Amino acid sequence: MLIIASFFPPAICMNNLVYNDIVSCFFFLVSVYFAIKYVKKHTIKYALLSSICLSIGNFLRSVGIIFLLAIIIYIIISRLNLRKIIHFILLAVVIINIPFNATSFILQKKGVIKEPLGISSAPALMWVNMSIGKDTFGYWDGGESYKIYLSDCKGNKEASEKVFKEKIKQKVKEMGILGFTEMYFKKSLWLWTEGTYQCLYYGMSHTQPGGYSYEIPVSKFFVENLKRREYINWILYATNYLINIVILIALIMSIRKNKYKFSLFVIIILGFIGFYLLWETKPRYIYLCYPYLILLSYASLRKVFSCFESIVKNKFSEKFN
Structure with missing residues (x-):
């Protein structure tokens, strides 16, 4: 494994x-x-x-x-x-x-x-500021935060921290509690349901939209054929949603039976959810969670099928007895 x-x-x-x-x-x-x-x-x-x-x-x-x-x-x-x-x-x-x-x-x-x-690294508040955006909801802000740090503050960590504090306060004030909550909801939903690492734009072509800088057999196959890319994209979306739904069902079943065999995996995923509420996000950032999501989905599928099998057996035994 x-x-x-x-x-x-x-x-x-x-x-x-x-x-x-x-x-x-x-x-x-x-x-x-x-x-x-x-x-x-x-x-x-x-x-x-x-x-x-x-x-x-x-x-x-x-x-x-x-x-x-x-x-x-x-x-x-x-x-x-x-x-x-x-x-x-x-x-x-x-x-x-x-x-x-x-x-x-x-x-x-x-x-x-x-x-x-x-x-002299960029302050943590730069990434927090980048993570707050009504339109981008935590995704890349077009280099605005980097400009503040590198150009406006000349790479001065302490000076840029003060600017970012004010920026964050201003954004929170402008959005209000409801707007702020909505932004964080969209951010979390997008990050954890994307499930594709943006492969449509970065993993399938050496032309635009695409991320490869040179031609390879895979990129040649997908070049300028968005339909092929979309088919794979929807398969990835569906798989990701299925994984999340199955895991949720199995976790509810485990909680009801007070069994927490895979609790460490769940804690890790919850840790990433909490961290990326505050941090700038990209689909690839949750790549580190995927081994645990895959293992959880496998265990969850077994649990769900086992439960379904026992229900069917009980129904048949009741019918013939």
Whole structure:
């Protein structure tokens, strides 16, 4: 399963769009696997392996904190003893930033950079400001936020933070509570029902609309034939909706029976939902959730079919008895 996840064909074909999400997805998945093993076996090596994989994934895609918090919550609700919980937290917190800090130290030592990595990075408020938009509802704002940071504030982090604070206040005031709530609803609905990573525009052609910079057999097949693209697009939409519906049904059934076998997967997905309420969004950003959505959908389908089968059997037994 892990090997398949690291060489997932759609991701490889669309690597121009999902960037380093492919590799980071693999390491986060392995980290989750070892965290589950730690809960079951209570062996420190699994906590160490989970923390190492988490740190590598976080180095490649800086959302490791979502996975870290999800795993900690999962370990706590799994009723591990306090000592085991503390062991995992200490290891994970210490290790998670080692690759980043080591890279920063080496680059400074070699004179490639003059200050530690992250010191002059764009402030978090820039992405929060980008995520608030009546028309774009959290999607790319056409470079407006980047212009404020790079041009208007000359890359000054502190100065741009003040500007973004005012911008956010102004947007909230203009939208009002109802407008703000509507925007966040549209944002979440769009992000989690898109289900295509925008493949219609970026994954099927080397011409416009398309994202490949050179011609390949797949792009040649789809070039200037929007009907072919639309057919695949609707299949992806339907599959995504089906996955979400089946998962929801199975989760309701699990809650009613007080069984939470896949609680870690659910916590991870909830973490991403919460995070991207506040952050700038693109369809590819939830790529890291898809292994858990696929596993949940498989388990959910089994649960739903099992329930349906038992109902049918009971009906037949009642009829013939």
